[in-house]
Amino acid sequence: MIIVAGAPCSGKSRYVTDHKGLTDVVVDMDALAVALGSPDAHEHPTNIRDVAGAVRRTLVSSALGGHIPAGQVWVIETYPTPESVAQYQRAGAVFLIIDPGEDVCQDRAEERGASRETRQVITNWYAHRPDVPGKVVE
Numbered sequence: 001m002i003i004v005a006g007a008p009c010s011g012k013s014r015y016v017t018d019h020k021g022l023t024d025v026v027v028d029m030d031a032l033a034v035a036l037g038s039p040d041a042h043e044h045p046t047n048i049r050d051v052a053g054a055v056r057r058t059l060v061s062s063a064l065g066g067h068i069p070a071g072q073v074w075v076i077e078t079y080p081t082p083e084s085v086a087q088y089q090r091a092g093a094v095f096l097i098i099d100p101g102e103d104v105c106q107d108r109a110e111e112r113g114a115s116r117e118t119r120q121v122i123t124n125w126y127a128h129r130p131d132v133p134g135k136v137v138e
Helices: 012-019 027-036 046-064 080-090 102-112 117-126
Strands: 003-006 026-029 073-077 094-098 133-137
Touching: 003 012, 003 080, 012 073, 012 094, 026 027, 027 046, 046 073, 102 117
Parallel strands: 003 073, 003 094, 026 073, 094 133
Antiparallel strands: none
16 A cells, blocks of 8 residues: 655646556545546535545545455545554555645646635645655655
8 A cells, every 4th residue: 555645736646647557546536526526626516525535435444454456555645644644554555745845836736726725725734744654755
């Protein structure tokens, strides 16, 4: 299991797409929301976000329990909690932190037309970076 953490617009999904194997499973909230009908790749209606979150929690639970018969399982997280980090560590997960820098994330957010809320999450992520062990990838 590989946990890929980073601020919004840091390139988490792109990193996973570029490095995953053909049989690997990717648990990505944005991809799940789009598959469930979200009209936008990053800004999701509340009802779709809620359902995608439930699906995501089920997939993560299945991965933690070793119930996903695939190659590697990649889990994309913006803010892993101390509890989830501990769970992932107990499962033997590897952590990667995607960190191109706040300015790069903000520039990408602006290019995408991201909401003010997304830009604030970027600011908050860098101001209160989650305590995640692992390798930092720029």
